[in-house]
Amino acid sequence: MITEISDKLYRITLPMPFRLRHVHAYALTDGGNVAFFDTGMLMPGAYEKLAADLQSVGHGVESVSDIYLTHVHTDHCGMSEMIQKKSNARLHLSEEAHQVHTHFQQGEHLIAQARFFYARHGVPAHDVDAIIEEVEDMRSRIPQLDVTTFLQDQEVRRFGNRSFEVIFTPGHAAGHVCFFFREEGLLLAGDHILPYIAPSLNPNIHDDIFQPLKSYLESLAVVEKLP
Ligand SMILES: [Zn+2]
Structure with a gap:
């Protein structure tokens, strides 16, 4: 299912085997280009669904130019390798998330x-x-990630004529980020904010200093202040 939640910003609902049953990826289009925010999970039928949903609003996967990841859990980055293979899209995530991914391999x-x-x-x-x-x-x-840039906290990124802010929100995962479209008051929150439930908080087994609960509460305070 694909839903336009703001001008040319689409939410794509994708399947997931875990308890929540579905996960969202977001696609922002600008002319012939598409940016993805998270990519859903690689599982049977998921890629075909993503491609068909994107096609229904007039874009092929090969027109994806950029992928932005909130974090590297498999239900958020799972199809990024496949999308990159079809499109040569640039990939952006936090350096910490990249380290988590490297450790995972x-x-x-x-x-x-x-x-x-x-x-x-x-x-x-x-x-x-x-x-x-x-x-x-x-x-x-877990996919292979061909990383182009590391996201920085509070930086503004541009895609076409839209801009959005990168907000570091560690807690659910080390290196988690949210994307904030200030003009629209719209936050792509990854797993930092979920409907009905609080997210699980995951320790970083390679980093004893990382305190998931403390980080999560601090990250909530940051997001709470957004207009
Ligand atoms: Zn997650």
């Missing part, structure tokens, strides 16, 4: 690190096993 080292991290923080062995299973599953879905 470290195979056995990642698993050993995750076991060590959760055990050290007092998680019972059978729960650690369940977490590792989830990590393995995510690892199998």
Whole structure:
């Protein structure tokens, strides 16, 4: 399903296997170009749905020129590799999110690190096993990211005649960002703000200093002040 939520800014509802059942990607068009904000999850039928929805408003995937990611969870960045392959789109995310992604690709080292991290923080062995299973599953879905630029906190990015601000909002994930269209009062919030529920808060197993709850509350305060 594709919905125009603001002038030439579309919300695309895509399938997801987890409890929430769906995830949103956003497409902003300018003339013949398209910018994506998050890309949905790579799973059977999802890419075809994304392509068909985009086609229904007159654009092919090959016209995607830029992809902006809020964070690198698989339901938000999963199809970025596929879109980049079809379009050579530039890819933008925070440097911290890129580091999280790099760590995720470290195979056995990642698993050993995750076991060590959760055990050290007092998680019972059978729960650690369940977490590792989830990590393995995510690892199998994570795309290759061909990064063009790193997003900076509070910078203004332009796409065609539109501009939006990058707001760092760590908490749900290290390196999470939101995109704020000030003129329209519109926030693309990734998983920072969700309907009905608070987001899960994920530790960074490679960074003991990162405090998800503290960061999340600080990030909420930043977003709360937006006009
Ligand atoms: Zn997420």
